[in-house]
Amino acid sequence: MLQGKKILIGVTGSIAAYKIISLTRLLIKEGAEVKIVMTKAATKFVSPLVLSTLSKNKVLINLFEKDVWANHVMLGRWADLMLIAPLSCNTLAKMANGQCDNLLLSVYLSATCKVMCAPAMDEDMWHHAATRKNIEALTGYGNIVLGVDSGELASGLSGEGRMLEPENILLEIKNSFRTNELTGETVLITSGSTHEAIDPVRFIANHSTGKMGTALAEAFYLRGADVIFISGPAQHFPAYKNIEIIKVTSAEDMFIQAVQQFPNCSIAVLSAAVADYTPVETASQKIKKKEEQFTLSLKKTKDILKELGSLKSNQLLVGFALETNNELDNARKKLADKNADLIVLNSMNEQGAGFGFDTNKVTVLDKNGNQYESGLMSKQDVADYILEIVEEKLKQNA
Structure with a gap:
């Protein structure tokens, strides 16, 4: 199903970023080609070196690096699917309002492929009216916003807001590529x-x-x-x-x-x-x-x-x-x-x-x-x- 598919993962600043290590391995095992873009905050939670090694592609973080410009337009056009996971509350708000202050957001706004988001945040943030409004905006733009799991959170509390497990995100990715050869059967x-x-x-x-x-x-x-x-x-x-x-x-x-x-x-x-x-x-x-x-x-x-x-x-x-x-x-x-x-x-x-x-x-x-x-x-x-x-x-x- 994912053999040869081009998956672009955008990683934002959340403790759930560690799950992207497992997700990257699963995608590579399925035969997908994976590239990764991270925010600077995300690098505090998971090593770019680990993700680069697993994806076999350089992880991009900055729009400019050593006088070289990262072509966010071409990157957004390269992918068959852009997955933003974990999607932090901060990046969610920026995406909902069209802000563009880092490479990940530049790629998102340039993407011509399907965009899927896997939110991760504390329960109170997840249920806040502003978050609900921002998610409605994202889905209104045509993005696929996944649900969240319930369980222990980084705050020490327990409730809704955990990012889906890598295996479940993989299922959602496969589902997004569902074809129509047997539609009607x-x-x-x-x-x-x-x-x-x-x-x-x-x-x-x-x-x-x-x-x-x-x-x-x-x-x-x-x-x-x-x-x-x-x-x-x-x-x-x-x-x-x-x-x-x-x-x-x-x-x-x-x-x-x-x-x-x-x-x-x-x-x-x-x-x-x-x-x-x-x-x-x-x-x-x-x-x-x-x-x-x-x-x-x-x-x-x-x-x-x-x-x-x-x-x-x-x-x-x-x-x-x-x-x-x-x-x-x-x-x-x-x-x-x-x-x-x-x-x-x-x-x-x-x-x-x-x-x-x-x-x-x-x-x-x-x-x-x-x-x-x-x-x-x-x-x-x-x-x-x-x-x-x-x-x-x-x-x-x-």
Whole structure:
């Protein structure tokens, strides 16, 4: 999402400036190019040398330095996004009133890109009527002004005014670059595992963490789609608040929700690791350890992919297949038997792929006999790879 994006960070005088160290690292890791402008006050809170080293670009502070003029106009035109973080109460007031007494403000007033601000100040300052008025002015100019967190403040008090954490600012930055390729599409994603109760304290489950489903949901969302995310118990969930999350527990719960939501969707991607069997009976009390052997009777769960395949009209249906042997043959059979449009094959025999890993390797099969190999890559990149194939199928079906 941020690969090759040019991010210009303006740092002002606030104790929260230390968070820019982590944010810069996160942006570089995402593939963004980062340049940083600081006010003189900001240098008292965080070292320009540290930020220069991390961003791999010289940090600019002064409009004039050794008879050389910092071209604020070109810097403001260079960026795809200017982020002012932390935004102090003082700089906020200056921006709201068009003042221009330092390099950061000169760049801001020259910027032709989107401008995002992450305020940081004490709670009383945050709630002051003048601050409210200045924020209204900034948003009126078309700037994106983020909210604040609540917690311990530099004053020793506790309340609203803390700058958002770097991870949350990164999400807001990504959200600002959301595209429109899939605008108008509603995507149903199933994710995580299911828990099949044996008694009130025990259940049958698998090792799914929800990483792949979450990566898919976020990738679809960042391309403009509306996303409905149905998840069983999992460690990972989408971070974007506009993604609708429906939490379920059992295979039966997931079946009911998937069938209910499917008619409202144009695309369905069933990446959840749903239990194939569930206990015939669930004990109402904890089963005591008495006998040397214990037999548990199981019955098949309802097949969500097959059911949606029988219900679909013009939806694009994508299933997942996790195999340990005869991978391709089993995946092709699943593709045909379930009336799916695509099957994403995961092999447990691939090192670095499968449950729990940050990486994955998939083979995508379609009804025309085509076979697409992703290679081993991050699950975010695998999600993008799957999306490219989905988008191509949508164009073919249009």
